[in-house]
Amino acid sequence: DAGVTQSPTHLIKTRGQQVTLRCSPKSGHDTVSWYQQALGQGPQFIFQYYEEEERQRGNFPDRFSGHQFPNYSSELNVNALLLGDSALYLCASSLTRGGRYTFGSGTRLTVV
Amino acid sequence: SQQGEEDPQALSIQEGENATMNCSYKTSINNLQWYRQNSGRGLVHLILIRSNEREKHSGRLRVTLDTSKKSSSLLITASRAADTASYFCATDAGGNKLVFGAGTILRVKS
Numbered sequence: 001d002a003g004v005t006q007s008p009t010h011l012i013k014t015r016g017q018q019v020t021l022r023c024s025p026k027s028g029h030d031t032v033s034w035y036q037q038a039l040g041q042g043p044q045f046i047f048q049y050y051e052e053e054e055r056q057r058g059n060f061p062d063r064f065s066g067h068q069f070p071n072y073s074s075e076l077n078v079n080a081l082l083l084g085d086s087a088l089y090l091c092a093s094s095l096t097r098g099g100r101y102t103f104g105s106g107t108r109l110t111v112v
Numbered sequence: 113s114q115q116g117e118e119d120p121q122a123l124s125i126q127e128g129e130n131a132t133m134n135c136s137y138k139t140s141i142n143n144l145q146w147y148r149q150n151s152g153r154g155l156v157h158l159i160l161i162r163s164n165e166r167e168k169h170s171g172r173l174r175v176t177l178d179t180s181k182k183s184s185s186l187l188i189t190a191s192r193a194a195d196t197a198s199y200f201c202a203t204d205a206g207g208n209k210l211v212f213g214a215g216t217i218l219r220v221k222s
Contacts, residue, residue: 033210041215
């Protein structure tokens with residue numbers, strides 16, 4: 001039973017570019033959440049997707065957008081990258097009724 | 113901004129000793145969860161304690177929750193070198209998201 005799969009593992013982008021990160025949830029899970037973790041800090045909630053719609057959003061600018069597909073997989077898009085967007089991006093899946101979350105190994109994004 | 117704080121920020125102990133980490137939070141919660149993170153990789157779920165529970169055990173882990181003080185503690189007994197990691201508490205207030213603290217870095221020396 002596969003857990004949460006994220007791709008790519010590492011990514012280097014230039015300021016101003018756009019990036020797309022991908023996440024496949026744990027089998028049986030229908031909800032996907034994205035978190036940003038800066039170095040030395042705890043993860044910060046970006047947004048959550050359920051039934052292909054954004055259900056909840058954290059304090060992140062509109063440059064951060066997402067999508068959920070019918071098979072529950074999800075993408076996180078970041079436009080006009082800033083140096084401060086360099087972080088570990090974590091995807092977590094869960095069941096909509098709540099409870100525990102299963103996290104992927106993350107995508108390490110470096111903006112230069 | 114983050115929900116609460118973990119204490120201490122860093123902890124260094126000898127193998128076989130117990131490690132205690134504390135977490136404080138600010139709002140009412142449905143549950144509180146503890147996660148482990150190795151070397152800046154993914155988070156591993158350790159234990160979930162609901163707001164109506166006061167103590168929970170899982171193997172060498174013991175978690176307590178005091179909702180009147182808005183605090184929780186994680187005790188790892190008989191620590192091993194493999195327990196070296198960052199530990200985070202996260203609160204679920206029913207808003208479809210987890211709010212994490214800044215974490216405690218645990219180093220277990222062999």
